[in-house]
Amino acid sequence: MKSKTDKLKLAIELVPSTSWYDNLRKYISKKDWDKIRKRTYVEYGHRCGICGAEGRLNCHEIWEYDDKKHIQKLIGFIALCDMCHHVKHIGLAGILSSEGKLDYEKVVEHFMEVNNCDKRIFEKHRERAFDEWRERSQHEWHVDLGEYKDMIKSASKKG
Numbered sequence: 647m648k649s650k651t652d653k654l655k656l657a658i659e660l661v662p663s664t665s666w667y668d669n670l671r672k673y674i675s676k677k678d679w680d681k682i683r684k685r686t687y688v689e690y691g692h693r694c695g696i697c698g699a700e701g702r703l704n705c706h707e708i709w710e711y712d713d714k715k716h717i718q719k720l721i722g723f724i725a726l727c728d729m730c731h732h733v734k735h736i737g738l739a740g741i742l743s744s745e746g747k748l749d750y751e752k753v754v755e756h757f758m759e760v761n762n763c764d765k766r767i768f769e770k771h772r773e774r775a776f777d778e779w780r781e782r783s784q785h786e787w788h789v790d791l792g793e794y795k796d797m798i799k800s801a802s803k804k805g
């Protein structure tokens with residue numbers, strides 16, 4: 647049976663530490679990245695794809711994890727407001743907050759507001775997300791850029 651946290655509109659997504667630096671931006675030019683970003687913002691009507699907020703947006707990579715084969719696949723992008731983006735990367739939000747650059751409680755409040763839940767649900771969800779992250783971080787992941795593969799300049803360099 648699925649628990650309540652599986653249905654959250656705004657969920658935490660932690661990228662395994664073993665593939666932290668393997669994101670798409672490392673492989674493509676700034677020009678191509680800007681193209682993807684702008685296309686994503688247009689696609690989402692220049693609003694946050696989760697809470698609908700306007701203003702500054704972030705282009706967030708959506709990954710799918712195969713926990714058996716350890717393949718991390720890029721399946722698309724979503725436009726996110728700063729707050730939703732901080733929730734996605736709650737580990738980083740914690741670091742920013744410890745450096746006095748972000749109010750962590752505001753991020754938690756945003757989570758509770760968007761998901762219409764209390765702090766208990768947040769804590770439970772965060773624990774689960776970190777458990778999953780710890781497990782995934784024990785493995786080396788094969789990063790599959792899916793349909794975005796063609797954008798990589800060095801794609802012709804095979805074996």
Ligand SMILES: [Zn+2]
Nearest residue numbers: 694697727730
């Ligand atoms: Zn948002």
